[in-house]
Amino acid sequence: MEKFEINQSLSRLRALQEQREAKELNAMAAKSVQGVRRCEEERLASDYRQSFAVDVDRILNSLAYTRYFDKTQVFYLIENDHITHRMLHVQLVSKVARTMGRFLGLNEDLIEAIAIGHDIGHPPFGHDGERIMSEICQAFGIGEFHHNLQSVQFLDKVERKGKGWNLCLQTLDGILCHDGEIHNRELAPLPDKDFSVHESEIRMKKSGDPIGLVPMTLEGCVVRFADTVSYIGRDIEDAIRLNLIRREDLPREAASILGNTNGTIVYTLVTDIIANSYGRFRIAFSPEVSDALLVLKQFNYDRIYMNPRIKTDQNVLRTLFEIMFDRFLSDIRKRDGSSPVYRNFIAGMCDSYLENHRPEELVRDFVAGMTDQFFLRHCPEDLRPAVRSV
Numbered sequence: 581m582e583k584f585e586i587n588q589s590l591s592r593l594r595a596l597q598e599q600r601e602a603k604e605l606n607a608m609a610a611k612s613v614q615g616v617r618r619c620e621e622e623r624l625a626s627d628y629r630q631s632f633a634v635d636v637d638r639i640l641n642s643l644a645y646t647r648y649f650d651k652t653q654v655f656y657l658i659e660n661d662h663i664t665h666r667m668l669h670v671q672l673v674s675k676v677a678r679t680m681g682r683f684l685g686l687n688e689d690l691i692e693a694i695a696i697g698h699d700i701g702h703p704p705f706g707h708d709g710e711r712i713m714s715e716i717c718q719a720f721g722i723g724e725f726h727h728n729l730q731s732v733q734f735l736d737k738v739e740r741k742g743k744g745w746n747l748c749l750q751t752l753d754g755i756l757c758h759d760g761e762i763h764n765r766e767l768a769p770l771p772d773k774d775f776s777v778h779e780s781e782i783r784m785k786k787s788g789d790p791i792g793l794v795p796m797t798l799e800g801c802v803v804r805f806a807d808t809v810s811y812i813g814r815d816i817e818d819a820i821r822l823n824l825i826r827r828e829d830l831p832r833e834a835a836s837i838l839g840n841t842n843g844t845i846v847y848t849l850v851t852d853i854i855a856n857s858y859g860r861f862r863i864a865f866s867p868e869v870s871d872a873l874l875v876l877k878q879f880n881y882d883r884i885y886m887n888p889r890i891k892t893d894q895n896v897l898r899t900l901f902e903i904m905f906d907r908f909l910s911d912i913r914k915r916d917g918s919s920p921v922y923r924n925f926i927a928g929m930c931d932s933y934l935e936n937h938r939p940e941e942l943v944r945d946f947v948a949g950m951t952d953q954f955f956l957r958h959c960p961e962d963l964r965p966a967v968r969s970v
Contacts, residue, residue, distance in 0.1 A: 590628040597630055606685030608861050610797040615690075615748035618736075618775055631748055632689035638745040639697045643949075644734045648700070650951035654815055654885065655822060656705040657893055657952075657967050663818050669810060670696050676850060677806035681799060683854045690799040693747070694754030698803060701730025703948040704955040707885070708894055712901045713948060720905070720940040723786035728793075730948050731755050732782065738945050742933025749775055754800030756781065757793040758807055763874050766856075766864030767801045770794045801863040802853075809849045812876060813842030819884045831879050837872040849873065893965040900959045905943055912939045920958055921946050 601611050615631030629637070639645055651666035674695035681691045703709040703725075714725040732752050736744045753773060773796040784791040795801050819825045830840050838845045852869040865873065884890075911919035912926070925946040926934070937945070947955070956964050 593628040594630060597628075601630075601687070604685070605687060606798070606859075608798055609686045610690050610750050610799055612687065612689065615750060616774075617746050617748055619746050621746065630689060632687060632693050632751065635693040635745075635747045635751045636689060636696065638747065639693060639700070639735065642700070642735065642739050642745065644700045644739060645696065647949060647951050650953050651699075651702055652704065652706040652709075652952050653811075653818075654706055655818060655890060656708070657965055658822070659967050660822070662821060664814050666699050666702060669814070670699055672810040672814065673698065673803065673806050676809050676846065677803045680802050680806060680850055680853055680857075684798070684802070684857055686799050686802060687797075690748075690750055690754070690797065691802055693751045694758065694800055694803045695806065697731060697735060697747075697751065697755045698758040698807065699727060699731065700755075701732070701734050701948060702727040703730070704950050704952045705897055708891070708897065709901070712894075712898050713944070715898075716901060716905050717940075717944055720909075722938065722940045722944060724788050725944065725948070726785060728756050728758055729782055729785055730945075733945065734949065737933060737937075738949070741928050742930040749773065749778060750797050750800070753778055753796045754803055756785075757795040757800055758804050759793065761808075762792075763808075763870075763877060764804075765867065765870040766862050767794065767804065768862035769797050769801055771796050798861070798863065805853055805863050805865075808873070808877075809846055809853075812849075812873070812880060813845035815880055815884055816845075817842045819887075824887055824889060825883050829883065831875050834872045834876040834879065837868060838876060845876075896963065896965050900955075900963060901947070903960065903963075904947055904955070904958065908943045908946060909939055912942060925949075 598611070598613055601609075601613075605611065610632075612630035612632050615635075617631075627634075648667035648670060649665065653664045653666050653669050655663050674692050677691045677695050678688045680686075681688050703713045705712075710725065710727050717723060717725040732755055735747055735755070736752060739745050756778070781791060781793060785793065795804060816825070816830070820827055827840055838848050849865070849869065852866050853863060856864045856866050908919065908921040911921055916922065917927075921943065926942065934942075950958075
């Protein structure tokens with residue numbers, strides 16, 4: 581078969597997929613033909629992939645995605661092969677969200693792209709690392725640090741040596757607006773967004789304005805709900821494994837409705853979301869399940885996330901983050917090409933990235949991208965906290 585004929589056949593495959601979406605997906609679903617990029621790209625005739633599927637491939641092949649493997653979820657500086665790391669978490673979010681999306685007739689490619697990219701901006705050491713990073717960034721006058729902002733920053737401005745991946749607005753918006761810590765009984769998308777609105781939301785969030793970010797697609801809403809579904813029971817199982825809590829400690833008013841194991845909790849929440857969202861332009865829990873989930877979230881916050889037994893190294897980590905920032909900022913100002921910030925980050929970066937970011941922002945992007953172990957390897961040896969075996 582001639583190359584031209586092959587390209588024509590592949591192009592027809594893409595057209596057939598787009599026809600299938602128009603016919604089979606929910607009328608309110610995001611269609612792949614609606615994907616809009618910041619910079620328009622010339623499409624190869626041989627490329628049979630649809631827009632959001634391309635985004636999935638780009639995120640999977642990003643350096644930031646590779647670093648998920650050693651990014652802490654909740655429990656850091658603990659040597660236990662069965663504790664959830666961020667790589668597993670994003671895969672769980674993707675699976676849960678795609679399951680909901682399939683039954684709601686939504687675009688699973690867009691769901692997957694948002695899900696696997698949503699936590700790519702998390703710094704080392706989970707949410708404690710995030711809080712410390714935010715304090716330091718504010719002290720240096722570069723705004724608050726939020727992992728969802730940094731996820732967009734990595735994918736849009738840092739990857740590919742500062743060129744970014746040119747992902748679709750719908751993907752970047754879903755990543756920006758994914759915040760699973762916020763409790764919503766129901767969430768309806770705000771569809772009328774463009775890149776100027778997207779940039780405005782980023783600026784407001786970074787400045788500390790109390791902006792309530794809402795996804796522009798139902799797919800983004802699904803991922804936001806799936807984030808909660810995926811971590812709430814899994815964190816409980818990890819905490820039980822580490823002897824922080826017992827299963828019988830779970831609040832009875834929540835466990836009686838949601839169950840007391842991760843599997844039961846996930847199934848109950850997913851089923852409730854599907855039942856209460858089908859055919860509607862919003863994603864929702866039933867009032868009963870929403871109330872039970874809120875009780876369980878508060879339990880997790882009080883008994884797991886704020887448990888003093890997992891906060892023993894917080895002050896040491898704060899000191900190490902401060903040392904790291906000061907060191908790398910000084911290296912940039914001295915133009916020390918032997919520094920890790922040059923060798924592992926700045927070297928080869930495109931001029932537009934370097935020209936549009938302050939030295940403090942370069943350090944932020946470098947440190948935020950570190951895995952836990954890479955961070956520790958670059959800390960003063962006498963200050964490194966010990967990794968506990970549990």
